[in-house]
Amino acid sequence: MNEMFPTPALWTDNELLECVSVVPEMPNTASFSFRAASGALFAYDPGQFLTLEIPATGQPGGVVHRTYTISSSPSRPRSITITAKAQPNSIGTRWMLDNLKPGMTLKAIGPAGLFTNAGSTARKHLFISAGSGITPMMSMTTCIWDEGQDLDIVFINCAKRPSEIIFRQRLEQMASRTDGLDLKFVVEEADRYRPWTGYQGQFNQLMLGLMAPDYLDREVYCCGPEPFMQAVREALAGLGFDMDHYHQESFGAPIETKEETPDLDDVVPDDATAAELCFTTSGVTYQCTETDTVLAAAKAAGLNIPSGCTFGVCGTCKVRKVEGEVHMVHNGGISEEDIEAGYILACCSNPIGKVAVEI
Structure with missing residues (x-):
């Protein structure tokens, strides 16, 4: 110049x-x-x-x-x-x-900060956020837009109610000018006197499959409270997603260096790790692996647990766990109160070690 x-x-x-x-x-x-x-x-x-x-x-x-x-x-x-x-x-x-x-x-x-898509060669993105966790996603989306790249973004944001979706109008305006920005909003409840026809409830595996059927091909960026991000990680891992393509930023202190990046200690069932299920009412013990569900193990042991959807939605297979730990990724078929009381959904619970249930 x-x-x-x-x-x-x-x-x-x-x-x-x-x-x-x-x-x-x-x-x-x-x-x-x-x-x-x-x-x-x-x-x-x-x-x-x-x-x-x-x-x-x-x-x-x-x-x-x-x-x-x-x-x-x-x-x-x-x-x-x-x-x-x-x-x-x-x-x-x-x-x-x-x-x-x-x-x-x-x-x-x-x-x-290290939470960025700068330098990434990915062409297909999946941005998942909750509340004000939408802010880095807005920055990344706008940058891709301004640089003239071909957008292929599934943009998911979860909020308490529609009126609390930050940047909603701005995002909708952008999406109305391209077919490469696919907006998906999830709310816990509708605003009073304003009908909501979109997704409602807690974000789960079923919603993910409907919103982004090609999620396995996408680079995933997630930001929100830790319980929310853990639920996202469990949903992705349960669907076979390669977690090397998962990136997250929390509401806590952002990470500045690679050395500060925490190890994610999520439980991931392993098909090479043995587990044991004890069905206390029937007096039956069954040897299985961590990737077997309680429902599948019960059937293999000749026992019957009533079931319906097998996706953790209907709640038909709810049983009480009396000992041990399970890895459960459900889709809304059980309440937090029931979980605290020791109940699990047999169709989507994997035994970790030795587990006893009332069957």
């Missing part, structure tokens, strides 16, 4: 961020956009995060440090945006929602 139009510098966290806009997204949630007063451009990978230093009365040093995923795309480098949702006990985000206005400045650290 010639001397009349010098190449802009890249922003570093030595320079304060100046707030340029605050856009409400839903109750207690807003997108905060910043610029560098020097005119420097922002360089980062989609999915990375910023750590903001936020004023907080009564806190050590009068500040708190809070980490937020960047919801904007590096393809639009003149500003940078984070989208934040205040929880009931929030300090930093609550201060921003109540006090941060255009023209005010904050110190930021970053960008950083």
Whole structure:
């Protein structure tokens, strides 16, 4: 570039961020956009995060440090945006929602983080998120869109109710202009007086198979609370997905280095590992492997457990476990109260070690 139009510098966290806009997204949630007063451009990978230093009365040093995923795309480098949702006990985000206005400045650290599709050669993506876990997915989707790549994205977001789906209108507008962005929203309940005709309930294996029939061919990125991500991992593993193509970011402290990446200690039934089922009422013991279901083992042992769907939906095969552990991936056919009381669904429960059930 010639001397009349010098190449802009890249922003570093030595320079304060100046707030340029605050856009409400839903109750207690807003997108905060910043610029560098020097005119420097922002360089980062989609999915990375910023750590903001936020004023907080009564806190050590009068500040708190809070980490937020960047919801904007590096393809639009003149500003940078984070989208934040205040929880009931929030300090930093609550201060921003109540006090941060255009023209005010904050110190930021970053960008950083390993949760990104930058450098990936995958052409087919599956983005799965819950609540504000949608923010890195928005950044990655926008970047793919802006770079002119052929979109092949199944975009799944789970929320409490339709009115709490962040970025819904923006995503629907993008999807209306291409056949490569397939939106799937799952809600726990409908908004009052507003019918909902989409998916409703807890995200599960059956929903995944309906939403993305070719999930085995996709690179999966997941973000949300740990119980949600564990349910996604179990659903994928149970369907034979190659977990080398699974990536996740949690609501906790984001990962900055590979050394900080936690080992996922999910239980995965092994067909080479022996297990034992004791049917206490019948007095029958049956040797099997971890990949055998309680239902299949009972039938092989000559016992009958009433069953219907065999997919963990109908709840017909509910039995009480009195000893041991099982790996159960169900699709809504049993309540949390029943699980806490010791009940399992025989059709989708795999014995881990020695297990006793009342049959």
